[in-house]
Amino acid sequence: MTYDRTSGGMFRDEESLQGFLGSMQLANGNLKNLFERVIASLWFVPVLCTMGGVFTAVVMLAFDYAWKDSWELPFWLETTTDGAQTVLSTISGGMITVAGVVLSMTMVTLSITSSQFGSRVLRTRIRDRTTQWTIGLFLGTTVYSLVVLKMVRKIGQEDLLIPHLSVMAAIFFAIISLVVLLYFIHHITMIAQAPEIVASLAHDLNRSIDHIFPEKIGDPPPENVPDGEALTDQQREAIDGGLAIRSTSEGYIQSIDADILLKLATDGDLVIELPKRPGDFLSRQETIARVAGGKSEDEDRLTTTVNEAFYLGNSRSPRQDVNCSVHELAQMAVRALSPGINDPYTAVNCIDRLSAALCRLSERRIPKANRFDEEGHLRLVVDRQTFASVLHAAFDQIRCYALTSVAVSQRLLEGYQRIANCLTEPDQAADVLHQARLTVEGVLEAGHHPADVVLLRQAYVRLKEQLKPLANRPQPSKSSGNGENSEEESSGDGEASGEVIG
Template structure:
């Protein structure tokens, strides 16, 4: 249930209806409450020029504010749509999720519409009442209008800022870092989990006596309610091995899980397993780290396309991906085994390892930028930085695979012997970093002096 509520919250937060609706509710509440307070409080004894008004003056002020707020709200909506259209066309549709989660536009539209609705409700109380002067309500409308103008100024500034490539790449990188922090919470150096000492014998026995559960849904697997799955496995005294994980596309009839022993499985358990799956039309980074990776990758490969040819944006994306991989290299990969309170194995769910994330981050960029020396060098620099932090053998093998593919592609695509020599030198440096202890390699990375005889950075002068 918690996973579904979290998914619902993410969907609401990235929509254009939730925050404005909340503002409208607040505006309606004030539209009913403040006129009632005006009837209870006598403002005639106050001589302040800022409080006193007339019935006709109240109508004029409220009508002006109500009409102007609706007009400005339309302008805000138009600017938002233009921004999303430009970002979608230049950087790809994947960046829209990050832009829509920025609630500046939602707050701007919500405050403007709420102020307008509030003014309309207060105007309703002035019908056929020549002696009624809603002093508090009118002054509240003026304060709300001033606040809306301040929000509008910030909104215009935010629109001009968030459409810039570095800002978009930074937002996507922040989402990726948040996914890593959420999905890989344990840092290397802690005690090994109990699941790491599990032998293969119980697993093989389970797989020999298990039945398959298929799915009735179609779409991208956005998440799995692991708590409900673990509870169901415990109540039926079975082991459940998930064949799919968040980010996979599933179709009707796909095998999603194996349940064993087979004799304890029934239709009710199969239905519960299906209900733990959260399926949608697109991927989300809540339980799928590669979703956030692919968003940055799309920005990079679009920037490398001949139509755009913006290598600097591609290098910015590579920098963010490299920084995220450095974080992941220092994290403990979660165990695929989930136990109940009695330390009985109940769920097997394969996590996404470092090698898979590394491949998702660099494979397409390497292929699209294999003819660009600056892009290739920036990829190697990112790999060199990551190599200074890896400690697991399988992580080093994943980096070595990337180095070999870059080596082969560079020998095939670069006829310039000088450029090729620079790339090969950087590849060798990366391999040297992996052969050292992480602390020693990191110190070497911090103290390296890239002089005229050293490898160029692949930046503005690379």
């Protein structure tokens, strides 16, 4: 980037200006990602409240000092130096003690939650705003009392500086803190219950679905260009033989700044294919993109820009990864079905929430794998999330571990029926029916009581009849040359193998 001081601070050419704007966009993306990590942490709100306590103390002391001679205070606001020091020292000591108790209760709850339901569910417990604001309120009240306590002193031999209003505000904050403590005790007993944890994970899953589906990265393709035919053989060959961009760091992809990649592809007349998506793990020197077009001397710039568009972390994030929350719910259900815990009712709760989320997803527009610019030129080819991939992530593990529990298998079929009520696409109906068939076949192989098997067979037959009109609807032909996830094509009903369940 060049900067011309002789021309009044203007950039010398358009390329320099574009480079500056690109670096600013990268900086904004990094700041946004950092901000989201900070606000999701346990310490951010308490630190904010502590700083607020210092600021409030300074403001209240300024009021007291400016108007101490002009106000006629009522008797219940007046105090003495010894009285103010006693009240403030008692409040500050008590609040810091209770803050320690709150932190201890929080740590105990996190420990129990981790041992009972798995460490992955701690993400939602750490982000609990009630816990954060409770800790912050006690710390803020403590700091406020200490700052005001410092100012309660004699000036000379006769004049006294007694912050009457500040002391009364400290008493008010202490009363509010005690009320919040009572609510926190109620809240901490509620959030340790399995249904509340499942509901919290389901809330994150629904937010991810709302955020991602439908998602918009670039303009949609022209109406006369089907998604399966948007990538021509020449484009496929050019991408396969294009420049391979390799990762310079290691971790889980938490988000991808598609705006940066779209702008890079548009400005350089490129086509960029992303074989990875949020939630995947990247190792160093692993291929994260293939670029067709451009010049060889731009390789270093392309590598730097593409890597800066990938935000990595030590764990997955639900912001752009809908399967993050899906796997958390599935893991909780699988853990509940383990012999050491043996809690099928928690697994049932997870199945209910997952089926409701998939109903929500079935009503959304699945984004296209190929993304275009404003002029209709292909710019990005992405590895997209599909209904089939989310369905498999939700139920494959649970289905395998539920073989020993007929009740959980029955709830799985009820969940499939719930999803079937919302389906509108034939391929989605085939995916759901495929899962139901695998569930019933697994129960048959487990050798359960014939009466239980009959109930499962009847539920499968009802589901099959429910989906029959939708499954018989003709499906549009799909091309396999666009790099899409082909899970939905490989998960058909399989009538031949379905003979075993009648």
